Amino acid sequence: MKIQLTYLFLAFISSLTLAFGQENTEVFNSANNAYNEGKYQEAITQYKSILDTGEYSAELYYNLANAYYKTNVIGPSIYYFEKALQLSPNDKDILNNLAFARNMTIDAIEPLPKTQLSKFSSNITGTFTYNQWAWIAVILAFICVISFLLYQFSYQSLQKRIYFLISFIVFIFMLGIIAITYQQYEKAQQDRPAIVFAAETTVKAEPNLRSDAVFTLHEGTKVQVLDTVADWKKIRLIDGKIGWIIAEDINEL
Missing domain, CATH: 2.30.30.40 (SH3 Domains)
Incomplete structure (x- = not known):
């Protein structure tokens, strides 16, 4: 079950089955009931007791963040919204509620301005994770090898030129993708x-x-x-x- 913001307040909306054990599922449902009854501190205690067992999910982090928000404890609220976002980065409910929580913070910190070139580069490299970029590099390497083999075994000069050109272009793209993969990997390792x-x-x-x-x-x-x-x-x-x-x-x- 997922609890979300509605009209600037948090409200219970849906029921989802979590991949928890039977006992934790019962605790999760009990915490949701406590939340709906306005017993937010009780809900927080029960949600965290599930985390203490080593079980977690985006829904659990999300609901815990909402409970903290209702008690006006902003630090843990943002923390658990961020944890939920790590597991479900495209979830609109999490993004919306995180935005509400961030509006409660005091510090107004503006990011350093970026050049147009830097923005363009970030948009390109940030399209995929470093794992996804690595798979793209592997696919390009496969295409490059196939094209080179076709070049080697072709008898017509036109075909040889075409296959060589394809293999060369793909090879250049592959090197670029490898560079992006390494850059994204380094960025991920330094992200704390x-x-x-x-x-x-x-x-x-x-x-x-x-x-x-x-x-x-x-x-x-x-x-x-x-x-x-x-x-x-x-x-x-x-x-x-x-x-x-x-x-x-x-x-x-």
Whole structure:
């Protein structure tokens, strides 16, 4: 069962069977009933008890996020919407409710401007995941090999020229796809998003309490984790600002 926002409020709408064990399914249904009765904290406790067993799904994260939203606890709400989005990236309900939750955050951070060339490149490379790009490269390699073999075994000069041209063009495209695949893979490996859970936290210039404060963040803001030193995380905002935050003030996705 999935609970979603309607008219700026969250409401129960549908019933879905989760791939849980019988016991967890009963807990999930009980949590949904608690949510519908306005017992949001009880629903949160029951949803999280399912997570404690190692079971999870986009629907579970989604409903848990909605319950947190109803209690005006924005950090965990955004966190679990983001978790749901990782499992179901094209779900419109998740995207819409995440947008509602983000509107509740205090920090208004504008992303760094991109050039037209950068936007065009991002649109192209972001069309597929690195796994999908890798499969495209494999298919192109297969076509390239077939074309080259046809070139080798063709007797007519026109056919040989055509097959050689095809194999050459496909080979060039294949190299480009391999480059994109590697770029997307590196990007995925470096992607360590996290959500601020503290109501307010000070970001420092260095990983210690004595260093200068560089800026302040509030609950629900999304950051990128760059490094870890003891109990500190080095983070970057979408506007390019970098600093160190106490590790317990954020939860990594």
